Structure formats: C-alpha cells, structure tokens
Amino acid sequence: MKLPLILAALTFLDLSATALAQGGPITMQRKSSGGWELVRDGKPFFLRGAGGHEHLDVLQASGGNAIRTWGIDALTATHDGLPLTERAKKHNLTIVAGLWVAHERHGFNYSDPAQVQKQREQIRASIAKWKHESSIGIWGLGNEMEGPTANGQDSRIWKEIEALAKIVKEEDPTRLVMTVVAGAAPAKVKGVKDHCPSIDILGVNAYASASGAGKQVKDAGWDKPFALTEFGPSGHWEVPHTPWNAPIEPSSREKAAKYFATQQLVAEESAGLCVGTFAFLWGQKQETTSTWYGMFLKSGEKLPAVDAVSRAWTGEWPANRCPRIEAFSAPALASSVAPGQAVEVKLDVADPNGDEVNLDWRIAPESTDRKEGGDHERAPEEKPLAMEAAGEKAWKFTAPQEKGAYRLFLYVRDGKDAASAENIPFLVK
Template sequence: MIVLFFVSCNQPKDTTSKKVQIKEINGSYKLYKDGKPYAIKGAAGDSHFQTLKEMGGNTIRVWDTTRLAVILDSAEAHQLTVIVGLPIFNSDYTTFYADPAKVEAQHQAFKAIVNKYKHHPSILMWCIGNELDFPFKPSYHNFYDAFNQLTDMIHQDDPDHPITTTVLNFNKKYIFNLIARCNLDLISFNVFGRITYLREDLKSISWFWNGPFMVTEWGIDGPWEGTPQTAWGAYIEDTSTKKAEQYQDRFLKYMPVENPGFLGAFAFFWGNKQEGTQSWFSMFDEHNGKSQVVDAMKYLWTGKHLETSFPQVNYMLLNEKGAGDNILLSAGQTFSARVLLLNQDKIKYVKWELYREDWYKKNNLHSDKKLQPLSQQIKTDHFLENNFVAPDVEGPYRVFATIYDDHGNFSTCNTPFYVVTDK
C-alpha cells in the first residue's frame, strides 16, 4: 500500500526571526512583515510607484531582474514591497536541463542575485519562473532537480523571504506535482477569465492541498480567452469604461478573499504595454495619464474613488457600424469614426489614431512589439467624430480614440476594420 502525506507548504519550523514569514493561525494563513500582519494590495508591473501608493496599493510584482536595483530603491522610496521574479527556463527545455554546465550557470546567476539583494528592505518574496509547466513524467527529473536546487539555495541563503512560483489558470496536475516534488512556501496563480471558477477550483483540491496562495495576475479577459473576433480574426476590445467595471466586479464577486489560504492579489497591468493592442491591458498611457481602471483599483484598495470622474465611453461606430458588424472598407474610401459617451462634459481633447492590426502571432499570442500609428492618420482635437481615409494597402486595421479630461485622465475605445482592394 502506498501512503501519500500532503503538507500545505514545506516551511522551516523556526520562523520567529524572519523578516517576512507566513504563519498558520487557527487554520488560516497570514503574511507577516517585520513582525506585523501584511495584507497585500498588489499590482503587476514595474512603474508608476507613486500613483500605486496614492491609490492605496502596497506591493508590486515583477517578472525578472531587469533594472532590479532601481525598482527596489524606488519601491523603498514609496514604501512599497516587491515580489521579484527569477526567470528560469521552462521544463520543456529538456536539452538545457540535460546540460549540467548550463544548469549550474543558471543556478549561480540567481544565487548572485539573491545574495546581492536579500537584505534590501523592499524585498517581499522570490518567485521562481512564471507560468512554468510541472509535468509528472520521469523525463523531467532534471528540471525538478534544478528547480529544487534553487529553492534549497534560497531557503539557505535567504531564509527571511518566502518562495513561490506561478501556475497558469488552475492546473490540478501541476499543483499536485508542486506539492509532492517541490519545496515552496506558497503557490501563486495567474488567472483572468478563469477567476470566475477560482473558488470552486480551490475547493476541488482541498482534499490534498489547502495551503497559502496568491493571485499574481488577474484582470479582464485576455485576447486568448474566447474574446469575440471579427470574421478575419481581429479581437474585439472592450472600452476602458467597461474594463473598469469588469475589474471591480470580478474582484468583489470572484476573488476568494475569504479563503483561509488567500494572501493577496496583483492586478494586471500596472503600466503601458503592447499585448493584442496598446490599450488592452494598459492602465496608463505613455505619458503617465491614468485610465478609469486605476480608479477602480483605488476603490478596491481603499473603498473610495478618485475625486475626479472619467469620460464614460459607451461605444465607437465606423460608418454607423460596430466592431461586431465585420466592417469592410474599400482602399481610399473616406469613412467616419464616432465615439458615443455617457457624459459629454468631461472632454478636453480626443486623440484619434489609425493602426495596422497586430497581425503577427507566435504560439497564438500577439507580438509585444510597440506598433506605430499611420502618421498621416493621427488627429488631435475635441471632436467625438472624425473622418479618415482607408489605407491603400489591403489588410486589417484598427481605429483608436483616446478621450482625455482636464486632469490628464483618459478613456479608450477602438474598432477593427478590413481594407479590400480591387486587385
């Protein structure tokens, strides 16, 4: 007979002197920093620290060690803490993990990072990898050896800070393998649309694991999650007004804050990035302007909204058609773009831009390379309607409108269309 013993997380028994530690108290897990309870109010990103502090947040999560010294010092200046990512190769890089010299080089590189920064007051935790795969097959033995050597090294060299890793969505097999084969202090989940099932998912595995966890990425649906598409495969993006509603609604309804293992969550993305579009996940523009999602996060962290409201976007129309109408335009055709707002008195100006669609895909994911708008199609004025000329080159495009108020706050919307030619 085989008997399996499951533990919540393999934590050293003596935790009395740790700077950061996870304690189990009456069946619930609590995070402590410098001897005091620490409730994570987190964002995933590496910028806008002052705004994060002003909005009521206290922790950021970064994915690698790029500019780590600057990030840690800035976090300290704004009284924030940081979960630092150590970006190791995924388990499917079997040739890498079969090469002892390469594995040792990776190990030594991260050992140097840990020992260089372990005394920095802004360090909260270490996160080994991001959305790694944790398969069961014996052929992945080398990966597990390397992974466990890293956790053992960190536990020995820096016992003051817990270690986690992230699992994409909720993979029960991976969680089982993490508990059975690895030595972590807690598990973290990156969930977007799947957050609506997180409570049920956690309950379904409580028979073998009910330990401490974080939600290290959460937010609106990603383009990869069954988002509506046009006939040519362009994803239809919600307005920023709708996104703010979704962030607030999803946290209040579906975040398992009452779960005894819940330690905190990190909204994605606290910054500006290209993913699907330049506005899909971006909570800020390129000039530090705040989107309405930032206001939603302030409410979730403090119970209060910003004193100034945002332009409330209803939708955009191209030639009086919506994105779901599969808008086809002829090359050189003049067309109108119109934004409909719910409040008309908050506008300072509108920036209109036309982009060629982000049509490059690798493993079904969009490129993260920043796109450039068609320069002749940029317009900035206070009008909610503008005329454009469809490009001469056949293909997929998208019209963006960014509506600003007097305080630099903005709202966004966009509509895809396809240009056809006679050739």
C-alpha cells in the same frame, strides 16, 4: 454585487494604514480559523499589488502596498535617478522580487545538466547580492516556466523549481518563496504540491477565469497560501475574433468592471488561502495591441482599470477619475469596408469630474508580430487620423486606400493624467 459582500471583501483586504509596508521580510501564519495570512511587522498583511515598476506614486495613492517584478534586473530600474528599491521605500511598497526561471520555448533544456547548473548558480548569486535589501518582502521564483500552454505534466520543471527553492532558502532563510504558474489547471497545481515542498505560496496568472482561480487551486488540493499574481481583462485568446482572426479587445469600461469584480470575488471564493492579488499591468506594453493589458497609456495617463482597483482597495473613487467612453461603435467593427470608403463611428463620452476632454484618433495596421506568454512584440505604427463630425455623437473618417487589416484607436484625455482608450478592428478589401 450586493453591498454586504463588497464590505466583507474590503474588510478581508485589511485597508488600515498600519497594513502598509514597513520594510523587511514577510512571514506567514495560520489564523485561528485555519486559513492563512501573511504577517509583516507583527500585523496581518494582505498583498494589494500590481505587476510592474512604474507609476509607484499612483499605486500608493490608489491603496496599493506591493509590486511584483519578473526578473532581478528590475530592482535596479531607475526613474528620476532612483532605482526601484529606493522608489519602493519612498512609496511604502514591498517588492515581490522576481527571479527569472528559463523557459524551454526560449531554448533552455531542463535535461541539460550544464544549463541547469548555470541557472542554479545565477539564482544563488542573485539571492546573495540582494538578500539584505529591506524593500524585498518575498522572492518570486519563476513565472510560467512550465509554458503558458503546457499541460503541467512535465515533472522535470517542478523538480527543478524545488531545487531552486532550496537554494533560495539556503541563501536567505528569512523570506518566503513563491512560484507562479499560468492558470490553475489541476495538473499544474498537483505538480507544485507533489514536487515542491519548499514553495510557500502558489501564484497563479489568470484572466477570464481569474475570480475562480482560488477555488480551482483549493479543489486541486493546494492547502498553502495562494496569490493571484496576474489578473486583468479577458485575454486575447479568450475573446471573440474577427473573420480574419483579429481578437476584439474589450472596452475600457468592460476592463474596469473586470478588474473590480475579480479583486472583490477572488478573496471571497478562496477565503483561507488567498493572501494577495497583483493587477496586470501597472504600466504599458504592446501585447496584441498597445492598449490591451496596460493600465496606463504610453504617454503616461492612467486608464479606468486603475480607478477600478483603487475603488476595490480603498472603498472610494480617486479624486480625479478617468473619462468614461459610454459608447463607441461602428458598422465596420469586425467587418470590411472598401478602399477610400467613408466610415462612420458613434461616440458618447463623459467625464465624471466635468473636465473638458481631448479626442485623439489614430489608425494602425493589425499587429503581425504575435508572440506567446507575453514575450516582446513589435508595435505597429499608429498614425494620426483625420476625423469629421457627422452629426450628434457621430464622426467619420476615410478608410485607407491600401488593402489589409487595421485598427481604429481612440484616446480620450482629460489633461490631468487620466484617460480612456478604445479600438475597433476592421478590414479594407
């Protein structure tokens, strides 16, 4: 990207310290140009956010000013004895507080009056309980409740979102209400536009197509504020697969580049509508693999995606950057090997700060517990793997005797809470 475009995007994001959260509801207003902006404490407020409720100190240090949760229970999630609401205040972050709206794939029936009424009562009770909490800036009503692979044409869902949004505003007229859909398909955007006048902000979760999501919602007729509510690497459904249908995970460098480019481009492509973005996931989870979407390792170290959004948000790299895996390849990638065969791996690692790094090699069976829409998955057990030097920038290991699909994982740590991670899917047959 050319320097003038980067500088323009950084200016758009309002990087001044005065834009950080001060507490209380966020409002929205039309700019003189006709576009939208959020306002807090009388100042323009662009959401530089992340999804999750961990590592808030790193988020603040990286230039973030907001966090997004998916359910109301997250507000009481504790760390070091403090609930999320107090931790957010400590780190000067505003919360887009999620109000979970049920999915039919989980057994909810939007044609059942009893279930619908019960959910309405739960939403009303949640707002009544939390509406005086100053760390909450916006209500996030639902997440992909239409279904991540749905066509968006089920008007029951959109009509119920409107009913719930009205309840939220009855209980708390001081805060904006955002709802979040999976992707920017025209039918979904139109569903919200036609049936949900009480929704103030349309949130879109998008991955490979994230940088163009703002233009998509605009082209589909949306004319209110828009936020990119999840973005990150290409999704596991959007990448090449092995012959045995294992998705090939992007490298840590590819992921970091994707985060950076998306953060820069989405504001440019949707100027006038975009009021914020939320990187996914500011934490760690098992989804296809243990490293695909998490911006941190389970052991707590940040990954290059964190450095990338920090660079996008602040214009500078953090003082301690993650190790760089310059090259990581093997003939076994997306291929098969014999039981007990020696497998060679090429590796080139560098640390931007000149730190000595530790290589942690692991092996795990391919996940067999794949779910939809980010639902909980069981993580395969990763076991330490003995590696031998096999020449300059080369290593080798012995393939398992048991036939099946596996992944070779590599974790590179600098001992200062920064790391990189890669994996290679291969088949023993």
